[in-house]
Amino acid sequence: MIPDDVVSPLPSQRALGDLVTDVLREMITGGRFQPGQHLKETELAEALKVSRGPIRQALARLEEEGHVELRRHRGAFVSTLTRTDVEEVHTLRGAIERLAAGRACTRMQGAGFAEMDEVLEQMKSVDTKIDPEDAVRLDLQFHDIIYAYCDHSRVQRVWESIRGQVTVFLRARNASFPDFLEVGYSEHKELRDALALGDPQAAQDGIDKHILGAYERLKRLNLPDR
Amino acid sequence: MIPDDVVSPLPSQRALGDLVTDVLREMITGGRFQPGQHLKETELAEALKVSRGPIRQALARLEEEGHVELRRHRGAFVSTLTRTDVEEVHTLRGAIERLAAGRACTRMQGAGFAEMDEVLEQMKSVDTKIDPEDAVRLDLQFHDIIYAYCDHSRVQRVWESIRGQVTVFLRARNASFPDFLEVGYSEHKELRDALALGDPQAAQDGIDKHILGAYERLKRLNLPDR
DNA sequence: CAATGGGTAACTGTTTACAATCTACAGTGA
DNA sequence: TCACTGTAGATTGTAAACAGTTACCCATTG
Numbered sequence: 001m002i003p004d005d006v007v008s009p010l011p012s013q014r015a016l017g018d019l020v021t022d023v024l025r026e027m028i029t030g031g032r033f034q035p036g037q038h039l040k041e042t043e044l045a046e047a048l049k050v051s052r053g054p055i056r057q058a059l060a061r062l063e064e065e066g067h068v069e070l071r072r073h074r075g076a077f078v079s080t081l082t083r084t085d086v087e088e089v090h091t092l093r094g095a096i097e098r099l100a101a102g103r104a105c106t107r108m109q110g111a112g113f114a115e116m117d118e119v120l121e122q123m124k125s126v127d128t129k130i131d132p133e134d135a136v137r138l139d140l141q142f143h144d145i146i147y148a149y150c151d152h153s154r155v156q157r158v159w160e161s162i163r164g165q166v167t168v169f170l171r172a173r174n175a176s177f178p179d180f181l182e183v184g185y186s187e188h189k190e191l192r193d194a195l196a197l198g199d200p201q202a203a204q205d206g207i208d209k210h211i212l213g214a215y216e217r218l219k220r221l222n223l224p225d226r
Numbered sequence: 227m228i229p230d231d232v233v234s235p236l237p238s239q240r241a242l243g244d245l246v247t248d249v250l251r252e253m254i255t256g257g258r259f260q261p262g263q264h265l266k267e268t269e270l271a272e273a274l275k276v277s278r279g280p281i282r283q284a285l286a287r288l289e290e291e292g293h294v295e296l297r298r299h300r301g302a303f304v305s306t307l308t309r310t311d312v313e314e315v316h317t318l319r320g321a322i323e324r325l326a327a328g329r330a331c332t333r334m335q336g337a338g339f340a341e342m343d344e345v346l347e348q349m350k351s352v353d354t355k356i357d358p359e360d361a362v363r364l365d366l367q368f369h370d371i372i373y374a375y376c377d378h379s380r381v382q383r384v385w386e387s388i389r390g391q392v393t394v395f396l397r398a399r400n401a402s403f404p405d406f407l408e409v410g411y412s413e414h415k416e417l418r419d420a421l422a423l424g425d426p427q428a429a430q431d432g433i434d435k436h437i438l439g440a441y442e443r444l445k446r447l448n449l450p451d452r
Numbered sequence: 453c454a455a456t457g458g459g460t461a462a463c464t465g466t467t468t469a470c471a472a473t474c475t476a477c478a479g480t481g482a
Numbered sequence: 483t484c485a486c487t488g489t490a491g492a493t494t495g496t497a498a499a500c501a502g503t504t505a506c507c508c509a510t511t512g
Contacts, residue, residue: 155321
């Protein structure tokens with residue numbers, strides 16, 4: 001058995017289309033493209049040094065995730081975030097995370113809570129550093145744990161399909177309400193304790209409260225109606 | 227302005243890939259392919275007289291809907307329905323339909339309930355004819371109305387992604403429990419009345435009860451664990 | 453000046469063909 | 483029997499070309 005350290009990682013065992021999807025998603029959520037911008041397959045293919053096939057695959061996925069809008073014979077356009085999107089993402093997320101938490105709270109055992117506590121520790125220390133991007137990363141990491149332990153492939157998939165947009169919201173929130181960095185820890189700690197009761201009902205109530213709070217804050221953002 | 231009634235619909239402005247998706251989905255859920263069967267892109271392309279492009283697009287979608295399993299460099303395999311699948315689909319459906327019903331009950335107004343009553347009328351008369359396929363169609367139609375009126379594109383999309391598998395379950399249920407055809411009407415009538423109260427909480431409770439009942443029945447089916 | 457209609461350019465949708473890559477499986481040898 | 487090797491078959495990735503459509507410009511018309 002050869003240790004992992006000495007083997008140089010192979011070019012990529014993932015499908016090219018998946019890689020392209022990740023790259024484009026990051027470029028969109030990272031603000032490298034303007035909302036409404038026309039993404040042309042040929043240009044993207046040239047820029048990323050791949051053919052149009054993987055590009056089309058990626059754009060189809062990004063459309064499912066709501067990052068681009070596909071218009072027949074017109075192409076892909078970067079989505080504009082509307083008030084409706086914020087509402088839909090939050091209500092849907094509330095519905096599935098409620099389910100996820102109810103299942104996860106009885107499956108996380110020690111290991112899951114250990115992972116959570118590690119994230120919480122970092123959240124506490126972030127208060128002093130105040131790097132918004134770290135706050136976003138930790139927030140997502142915390143919730144990823146819930147989805148990982150809920151043991152439900154379909155719920156996980158739905159989460160992945162809205163995760164990118166949630167990321168955008170979190171960034172927008174941090175940009176508009178920098179004071180949130182301070183309450184991030186306490187809110188998540190509260191949710192962790194609710195899960196730790198091991199009672200699905202308590203876990204679900206905890207999620208309802210948590211997601212609702214996030215939504216209420218975000219609603220104060222100034223977004224176009226459509 | 228020319229009214230919609232007089233214009234004949236154009237040949238088909240849908241993408242070929244979408245058509246292929248529908249055809250393949252129907253073939254799989256209709257039992258034309260054996261579970262576990264290896265679907266080869268080239269064969270499908272030849273059979274449907276299209277190129278591999280649309281086939282790949284269709285297989286990617288069907289994988290998201292859980293009808294086929296895609297193994298890298300191996301191809302597509304028709305999914306085998308397991309006990310886990312039944313559980314996942316029902317719990318996820320419960321979560322989103324709960325949300326959908328809470329929203330729909332205040333948005334359906336007269337028109338929505340009129341549509342529902344029409345479906346209910348047909349359900350009542352099905353009792354005498356006993357065509358299982360009609361029962362499946364009406365059951366789906368009833369719930370489609372809830373999703374249509376919930377005014378939530380993302381929830382609708384999730385529903386579409388599991389709708390095919392729900393169809394499979396309904397068919398299996400009717401095959402194993404033909405007596406269900408008789409209680410179908412009353413259960414849906416009960417749900418309709420809960421929605422008619424216009425109270426989101428009551429609507430959600432109605433859904434919980436309805437979906438749970440469906441799940442309990444289906445669990446009695448003899449399915450492989452995985 | 454607004455509305456109509458032709459024409460064009462650009463892009464996507466689809467097909468075809470080929471190269472690269474990977475998996476499974478049978479065969480080989482110890 | 484076990485591990486390794488090689489090959490066949492299949493899929494993925496790439497490339498090029500054509501067809502269909504859309505948007506836009508612009509001259510024409512009333």
